[in-house]
Amino acid sequence: MxxxxxxxxxxxxxxxxxxxxxxxxxxxxxxxxxxxxxxxxxxxxxxxxxxxxxxxxxxxxxxxxxxxxxxxxxxxxxxxxxxxxxxxxxxxxxxxxxxxxxxxxxxxxxxxxxxxxxxxxxxxxxxxxxxxxxxxxxxxxxxxxxxVPISFGTAWRALESVARITPGEWVLVAGAGGALGHAAVQVAALAGARPIALVRDDNKAEFARSCGAEHVVVTGETDWVDQVRTLTDHRGVDAVVEHVGGASFEGCLAALAPRGRLVVAGGHGGEHPRIDVIETFRNEWQVLGVRSQRPDDVERVLGLVEQGRLRPxxxxxxxxxxxxxxxxxxxxxxxxxxxxxxx
Ligand SMILES: [Zn+2]
Missing domain, CATH: 3.90.180.10 (Medium-chain alcohol dehydrogenases, catalytic domain)
Structure with a gap:
């Protein structure tokens, strides 16, 4: 042919x-x-x-x-x-x-x-x-x-299967204006969690809110980690979807509450970020990888999009x-x- x-x-x-x-x-x-x-x-x-x-x-x-x-x-x-x-x-x-x-x-x-x-x-x-x-x-x-398949399938896997988020938990999403990020904000909101969206500039703030973010923090501002901690009454977030790398990874790790889970789904913005091992073990932080999606993850999110509960x-x-x-x-x-x- x-x-x-x-x-x-x-x-x-x-x-x-x-x-x-x-x-x-x-x-x-x-x-x-x-x-x-x-x-x-x-x-x-x-x-x-x-x-x-x-x-x-x-x-x-x-x-x-x-x-x-x-x-x-x-x-x-x-x-x-x-x-x-x-x-x-x-x-x-x-x-x-x-x-x-x-x-x-x-x-x-x-x-x-x-x-x-x-x-x-x-x-x-x-x-x-x-x-x-x-x-x-x-x-x-x-x-x-x-x-749907890659961004929503991966977001589903990251939050439902790997981080295992529960209703009411704070979920921080890096790069929330992008494909994976906008999916992760929606999956977190659908699970009854409280998404905080990280965006690079104000232009994408309204978009992140429209996806269901309860708060939006602009990472261009130097104190963004403090802003995230303030929003959570200085407790920190329970879970993070991180796929940017470098300073974003380091900031997201520092924003975790004790026993918080950071799920890594990418990181070409800096593949070797620093990890404070002392803080990591004292707080029992978990750094977890997520890779692609299972067929049933893709079927699940396609069904939720068909029902209008997720909106790419x-x-x-x-x-x-x-x-x-x-x-x-x-x-x-x-x-x-x-x-x-x-x-
Ligand atoms: Zn196989």
Whole structure:
């Protein structure tokens, strides 16, 4: 099949993303061909593109991890999917057989397959996808669906499964104007917790409030950690979603209450922050990692979006050919919520 993709032939800035017509092979056993209806642009895409992710890619490569599509062709054994089905492709397709998959931790699967990393992703008019990585798409606009799996799935996992927040707890969310942050504020509010949003500047404060933040603190101000502690009657916060790194990580750790949990979901703003080990053990602080999402996390948040209880905010929808512009928009931190490409 002849199709159009946004090709990437080397690492570099956004100019390495070049639309190109290519021949797509026929789907193999257990595979389908998807017509891509929408694909989200994630910050990780930028890091894959310029090499910061430290994940090896095979060139030529096509990015795109968060895909909504329609099945247009099926290989042998395509798991009951048929032409015309509207589907969501899991951003992390677990193997189903390794020790993590078999013990309820498919998000850290040893042999997982990620579109746009381990194979060509969704910056394309068509792509080949494993049938076992498909979920039925809810009845929502495709741009909205594309904004759900990674940010809301990860936020759900971070707060519900890892931090295990309970109603009434203070939850601090770093980078609350971004895709993961705006999802985490909503998940915290939905759980009955009290979200405090951290934003870089005043422009994103109103947006964070609209997502359900009880308070918004601007990290550009030098005393932001004191402001957070004051808001909690000097007790500190019970849980944090941190994905910025560097000074943000250090400040969030200092803002924890005794026995507080800091969940790390990223940190390219500074990968080696300082940790005060004395304060950490005296307060029994917990620093916990969260990696991607399990299939049931994605199903859960898609259901909550369908019910209107979580509301992904789509910052902008751009045609596929303008993938480079989408990357610039995210890099410059102008975007609030998600940037989506539509072929
Ligand atoms: Zn596995």
């Amino acid at each position: 002849r199709t159009r993709v946004v090709m990437m032939r080397e690492l570099g800035d956004e100019t390495v993303l070049v639309p190109e017509d290519v021949d797509l092979p026929d789907p193999g056993p257990g595979e389908v061909v998807l017509r891509v209806l929408a694909v989200s642009v994630n910050h990780l895409d930028l890091e894959l593109r310029d090499g910061r992710s430290r994940m090896p890619l095979t060139f030529p490569h096509v990015l795109g991890r968060e895909v909504v599509g329609e099945v247009v062709e099926t290989g042998p054994g395509a798991g009951g999917w048929t032409t015309g089905d509207r589907v969501v492709l899991l951003p992390h397709v677990p193997c189903g057989g390794c020790r993590h998959c078999l013990t309820g931790s498919a998000n850290i699967c040893l042999n997982g397959w990620m579109p746009g990393i381990h194979g060509w992703g969704g910056y394309a008019e068509h792509m080949i996808a494993p049938a076992r990585g498909l979920l039925r798409a809810p009845d929502l606009p495709v741009e909205t669906i594309a904004a 905010h789509v910052d902008s929808v751009l045609p596929l050919e303008r993938a480079a512009e989408a990357h610039r928009r995210i890099e410059s931190r102008q975007a609030t919520g998600k940037v989506v490409l539509v072929p």
